[in-house]
Amino acid sequence: MNKNELIQILMTEFRKTGYEGLSLSQISKATGLGKASLYHHFPNGKKEMALEVLKFTNNWIQTELYPIVNKDLSPNEKLNNLIQTLNEFYFKGENSCLLDVMSIENSSENELNIHSKEILLNFTNVLNKLAKDFGKSNEEASMISQIALSIFQGALIQTRILKDKNIFQSQVSYVKNLFKI
Amino acid sequence: MNKNELIQILMTEFRKTGYEGLSLSQISKATGLGKASLYHHFPNGKKEMALEVLKFTNNWIQTELYPIVNKDLSPNEKLNNLIQTLNEFYFKGENSCLLDVMSIENSSENELNIHSKEILLNFTNVLNKLAKDFGKSNEEASMISQIALSIFQGALIQTRILKDKNIFQSQVSYVKNLFKI
DNA sequence: GTCTATATAATGATAGAC
DNA sequence: GTCTATCATTATATAGAC
Numbered sequence: 237m238n239k240n241e242l243i244q245i246l247m248t249e250f251r252k253t254g255y256e257g258l259s260l261s262q263i264s265k266a267t268g269l270g271k272a273s274l275y276h277h278f279p280n281g282k283k284e285m286a287l288e289v290l291k292f293t294n295n296w297i298q299t300e301l302y303p304i305v306n307k308d309l310s311p312n313e314k315l316n317n318l319i320q321t322l323n324e325f326y327f328k329g330e331n332s333c334l335l336d337v338m339s340i341e342n343s344s345e346n347e348l349n350i351h352s353k354e355i356l357l358n359f360t361n362v363l364n365k366l367a368k369d370f371g372k373s374n375e376e377a378s379m380i381s382q383i384a385l386s387i388f389q390g391a392l393i394q395t396r397i398l399k400d401k402n403i404f405q406s407q408v409s410y411v412k413n414l415f416k417i
Numbered sequence: 418m419n420k421n422e423l424i425q426i427l428m429t430e431f432r433k434t435g436y437e438g439l440s441l442s443q444i445s446k447a448t449g450l451g452k453a454s455l456y457h458h459f460p461n462g463k464k465e466m467a468l469e470v471l472k473f474t475n476n477w478i479q480t481e482l483y484p485i486v487n488k489d490l491s492p493n494e495k496l497n498n499l500i501q502t503l504n505e506f507y508f509k510g511e512n513s514c515l516l517d518v519m520s521i522e523n524s525s526e527n528e529l530n531i532h533s534k535e536i537l538l539n540f541t542n543v544l545n546k547l548a549k550d551f552g553k554s555n556e557e558a559s560m561i562s563q564i565a566l567s568i569f570q571g572a573l574i575q576t577r578i579l580k581d582k583n584i585f586q587s588q589v590s591y592v593k594n595l596f597k598i
Numbered sequence: 599g600t601c602t603a604t605a606t607a608a609t610g611a612t613a614g615a616c
Numbered sequence: 617g618t619c620t621a622t623c624a625t626t627a628t629a630t631a632g633a634c
Binding site for chain 1: 434435436437438513514516517518520521522530533534537560563564566567568569570571572574575577578579584587588591
């Protein structure tokens with residue numbers, strides 16, 4: 237069991253149960269490792285696990301999402317490519333938005349929030365770049381990218397509550413048109 | 418301290434900290450009541466508190482939101498009226514979406530989820546009714562109401578992470594145009 | 599209706615053997 | 617690198633006095 241595999245499992249669990257709701261016992265069950273083993277990999281416990289998941293995600297945006305919008309493709313091809321990659325990441329709307337579940341807490345200013353902020357801004361930048369490729373003005377692109385992100389996040393909440401993946405799918409289609417029209 | 422005042426405080430705390438993250442100690446501090454007193458009002462503890470908050474919210478939709486879209490006003494006036502009421506409810510984007518923080522858990526099917534579902538559907542119905550008043554077709558109205566809700570929810574997440582209320586405000590303006598155009 | 603005091607279970611976390 | 621055993625702390629929850 238290497239660290240990357242661990243982080244994958246951790247991400248799934250965090251998205252299922254949320255930061256506060258996820259216990260070490262549940263992590264232990266999901267990974268098949270005892271608590272002491274988990275502390276071997278993450279000496280600072282749950283906080284460090286969450287941090288590593290966020291770092292992984294930010295890195296994933298850099299290596300997987302940015303290249304898509306920077307490719308030499310038509311805007312439409314980029315859009316389809318991006319949506320498909322996001323769909324796989326979101327498991328077709330099965331789990332929650334990582335940013336969502338990681339950002340509900342007490343502490344006003346912590347390390348988790350700094351990384352969540354980075355992810356949010358990087359993701360928005362990717363969408364913003366794509367909107368500009370579609371010929372949108374700076375102002376329009378800025379708005380569309382923020383709205384698109386909101387729709388992804390909100391659609392995941394609604395999917396979670398209604399347990400109906402069609403909601404996520406239809407809202408993703410709506411987002412596509414946001415860029416095209 | 419009557420029950421309605423208690424529920425108001427509880428809603429604020431749940432939205433700040435989330436269901437799992439909110440402890441009885443924190444509730445005790447926020448309300449000024451000892452734990453035993455809290456159990457006097459809510460014999461089934463935190464779960465019952467959350468349930469009462471959700472019931473209150475659903476009731477609020479019935480008594481405050483539905484009347485707005487059923488009034489004898491122009492669609493534009495209804496829209497402005499609705500947005501203003503929602504803005505007050507959301508404290509201008511200061512806290513999280515109640516549905517969001519209440520719906521992140523382990524248990525596959527519980528009582529909280531049933532009430533969250535009701536709130537979600539009722540809220541969507543209100544938006545749907547308004548969209549139809551603006552002359553949208555059934556299909557358009559259904560999509561617009563779901564998208565509008567997503568934007569509210571997503572905007573609250575982004576506001577929470579970036580600690581910037583302007584995000585919520587500008588996305589609310591965008592939602593307004595969704596109905597008008 | 600609120601309190602103090604306490605019970606009980608679960609949490610995050612560590613020590614030390616293998 | 618993983619385990620068993622255990623710790624200290626916090627969580628939810630209750631009993632009983634006022």
